[in-house]
Amino acid sequence: MILPKSNLKVKVPPIKIQGIKTKLIPFIACSIKWDGKGTWIEPFMGSGAVGFNIAPERALFSDNNPYLIKFYKDLQDSKFDSQDVREYLISEGEKLSRTPEGADSYYYDVRDRFNKTHDSLDFLFLQRSNFNGMIRFGPHGYNVPFGRKPNRFRPALITKICNQIDWVKYQMQTHDWDFKVCDWKDSLANSTEDDFVYLDPPYIGRSTKYFGSWTDADANDLAFYVNQNLLGGYALSMWYKNKYRTNEHLDLWNGTMLTNEHFYYLGGKEQNRNSVVEALVIKDGYLANQN
Ligand SMILES: C[S@@+](CC[C@H](N)C(=O)[O-])C[C@H]1O[C@@H](n2cnc3c(N)ncnc32)[C@H](O)[C@@H]1O
Secondary structure (H helix, E strand, C coil): CCCCCCCCCCCCCCCCCCCCCCHHHHHHHHHHCCCCCCCCEEEECCCCHHHHHHHHCCEEEEEEEEEHHHHHHHHHCCCCCCHHHHHHHHHHHHHHHCCCCCCCHHHHHHHHHHHHCCHHHHHHHCCCCCCCCCEEEEEEEEEEEEEEECCEEEEEEEEHHHHHHHHHHHHHHEEEEEEEEECCHHHHHCCCCCCCEEECCCCCCCCCCCCCCCCCHHHHHHHHHHHHHHEEEEEEEEEECCCEECCCCHHHHCCCCEEEEEEEEECCHHHHHHEEEEEECCCCCCCCCCC
């Protein structure tokens, strides 16, 4: 299999998440050389944006966030489709629009309900109306606040989300893809020399919370495990440097490092956006011709 080149037309999946790699997908896709004989393994799938666009024939998508995986498994198992999503968002969006932006927003009713039932459509609703598409859980469950704009679920947005659902569903139906809730180590345990692993762990040294914690020790453990045990290829996404410092953790990784500058959004205002250089470390033998 030849991975798509930089003219790949990137599509966005229905679930948003902080750290989504949408803008880096052409860079990632055209930097990797892999014959596609084995399985594409994505142990930190998040939104799934990278693998869904690269579209390998066989893939294992996993994450330790059970609700992300449940959402995609429910879609794969036809527990809902884009028509269900449309009807749900019209009706729930209408209820949201009738409430104010603050603590009395209908958003918080859906959030309470989600924390009891873990319904996939409620998860979608929260991810498309919360603050900045964040995913964050605390001791009492999902705790991201409302992102304002009670009338956000307008027909155009609902259609956009339904098209995203149809695209991912089509990809699932036409490829051999598996979705699994597990720690990264479990998804790598049976990997073979034919497989390719795309690693996009939470960034070291940032207090980004997803489902659980991610410590410096976890990041180092991942690097040691991959260096010692991984038989096939891999690519790692990680921050390389910002205007204050360079990421020394990258010294633990073997391979070739490519970089690509992009903007890291720290706040709504232009002056709060810090430029971060992103690294892609690729195991020797898996780097595409850079001409
Ligand atoms: C940077 S995000 C991945 C973003 C993804 N590449 C995208 O484009 O949407 C990191 C993901 O790692 C997951 N994660 C954190 N710790 C994990 C662990 N120990 N095992 C598996 N997944 C983990 C988080 O839930 C989150 O979805």
